[in-house]
Amino acid sequence: MQLNAFWRIITLMKHALNQKPDYEKELRKAGVRITRPRRIILDILTSTEDHPDAMKIFHRAIEIDDSISLSTVYRTMNLLEEMGAIHRHAFNGGPSRFEQAHGEHHDHLIDVDTGDVIEFQSDKIEKLQEEIARALGYDIIHHRLELYGRKSKRPE
Amino acid sequence: MQLNAFWRIITLMKHALNQKPDYEKELRKAGVRITRPRRIILDILTSTEDHPDAMKIFHRAIEIDDSISLSTVYRTMNLLEEMGAIHRHAFNGGPSRFEQAHGEHHDHLIDVDTGDVIEFQSDKIEKLQEEIARALGYDIIHHRLELYGRKSKRPE
DNA sequence: ATGCAAATGCAAATGATTTGCAAAAAGAAA
DNA sequence: TTTCTTTTTGCAAATCATTTGCATTTGCAT
Ligand SMILES: [Mn+2]
Ligand SMILES: [Mn+2]
Ligand SMILES: [Zn+2]
Ligand SMILES: [Zn+2]
Numbered sequence: 001m002q003l004n005a006f007w008r009i010i011t012l013m014k015h016a017l018n019q020k021p022d023y024e025k026e027l028r029k030a031g032v033r034i035t036r037p038r039r040i041i042l043d044i045l046t047s048t049e050d051h052p053d054a055m056k057i058f059h060r061a062i063e064i065d066d067s068i069s070l071s072t073v074y075r076t077m078n079l080l081e082e083m084g085a086i087h088r089h090a091f092n093g094g095p096s097r098f099e100q101a102h103g104e105h106h107d108h109l110i111d112v113d114t115g116d117v118i119e120f121q122s123d124k125i126e127k128l129q130e131e132i133a134r135a136l137g138y139d140i141i142h143h144r145l146e147l148y149g150r151k152s153k154r155p156e
Numbered sequence: 157m158q159l160n161a162f163w164r165i166i167t168l169m170k171h172a173l174n175q176k177p178d179y180e181k182e183l184r185k186a187g188v189r190i191t192r193p194r195r196i197i198l199d200i201l202t203s204t205e206d207h208p209d210a211m212k213i214f215h216r217a218i219e220i221d222d223s224i225s226l227s228t229v230y231r232t233m234n235l236l237e238e239m240g241a242i243h244r245h246a247f248n249g250g251p252s253r254f255e256q257a258h259g260e261h262h263d264h265l266i267d268v269d270t271g272d273v274i275e276f277q278s279d280k281i282e283k284l285q286e287e288i289a290r291a292l293g294y295d296i297i298h299h300r301l302e303l304y305g306r307k308s309k310r311p312e
Numbered sequence: 313a314t315g316c317a318a319a320t321g322c323a324a325a326t327g328a329t330t331t332g333c334a335a336a337a338a339g340a341a342a
Numbered sequence: 343t344t345t346c347t348t349t350t351t352g353c354a355a356a357t358c359a360t361t362t363g364c365a366t367t368t369g370c371a372t
Contacts, residue, residue, distance in 0.1 A: 033348090033349060035337070035349090035351080037350085037351075053328095069351070071331085074328090074329060075330090075350085075351085078329095088249070093246045096328085109288070112297055118292055125281055125288075128280055129281070129301075129303055132278055133303055134308070136265055138265060138267070138274075138306065138307060139307075141304050141306055143301070143303045143304060145285075145300070146299060146301075147289050147299045149289050149292075150295055150297055152295040188318090189370075190369080191318090191319060191368070192368090193319085193320075209359095210359080223321080225321045225322070227321070227362085228319080230360060230361070231320085234360095250359095252359085
């Protein structure tokens with residue numbers, strides 16, 4: 001348990017250090033202007049743990065500056081996606097939902113009752129995917145693994 | 157190689173036998189009327205190997221009966237999906253694409269250049285998914301695994 | 313054949329996202 | 343700072359996939 005606590009702290013530290021990649025620098029480097037709406041949207045993205053959709057981002061944004069438009073949110077998401085700064089998800093078949101792309105790769109488990117999104121990572125699965133693709137004569141560019149589940153009644 | 161050919165034949169036989177589950181019977185059982193549009197759409201679905209979207213199904217349908225409407229295609233897809241007769245996919249983020257649900261479960265590898273969809277199946281991955289979900293306290297209701305790849309230059 | 317609920321076609325509505333365009337803001341230069 | 347050029351924005355209208363309201367047709371049990 002002490003060990004467990006130790007790792008939790010390490011994780012938090014990594015998080016704190018890793019947290020906000022300097023997107024503004026990256027944007028400049030890409031010859032893109034750093035505007036007020038973009039700064040606000042980036043802040044929202046880098047400071048949230050969840051996977052908000054454009055509308056949710058928009059609402060959080062107008063809280064800070066009510067002149068921001070939904071189009072700008074969409075345009076910014078497209079821009080950031082092309083830059084590789086964010087990932088776009090289409091859980092279920094709903095509207096696109098986003099998250100910043102900084103950490104290590106992970107996949108998602110969606111609680112079908114609550115809509116909660118839980119992140120997980122499995123090296124084994126990633127490896128198997130590679131093997132399968134290779135056997136079929138392909139290189140994987142990206143992939144998408146989503147588990148849709150319900151809290152189990154069984155004891156853990 | 158002889159053995160390989162043998163199994164190919166077995167697979168074809170299974171296919172031929174398995175091919176068209178009696179959807180009309182199933183529909184009746186569900187208290188649903190078996191209409192001309194539905195019969196045509198079912199035929200299209202059961203006799204194709206690919207994963208067509210509503211528009212493609214619509215076009216194939218009006219070839220047989222030009223009075224069929226796109227709304228009916230959509231309504232029928234929803235109906236069949238609820239009955240569990242077909243599966244709906246949202247590759248990339250494009251329009252829904254469908255396939256009949258008869259065979260064993262499989263996942264998809266999408267060729268990012270050509271759009272080709274290749275089916276594959278991995279018991280190992282399925283098992284791992286279960287394990288992961290269980291470890292997180294969940295039961296999987298369904299899942300979605302899509303590999304997006306490009307034909308590899310490397311020798312196989 | 314008759315009757316009635318269920319299904320259809322068509323057009324209009326929806327929801328998510330994109331786009332055209334005139335006005336505003338960013339950043340380089342002066 | 344002021345000026346100038348280019349990018350970005352907000353807004354409204356357009357697009358795309360899908361759904362829905364409603365009058366009409368159809369399936370099918372009687
Ligand atoms: Mn995530
Ligand atoms: Mn398939
Ligand atoms: Zn993964
Ligand atoms: Zn699977």
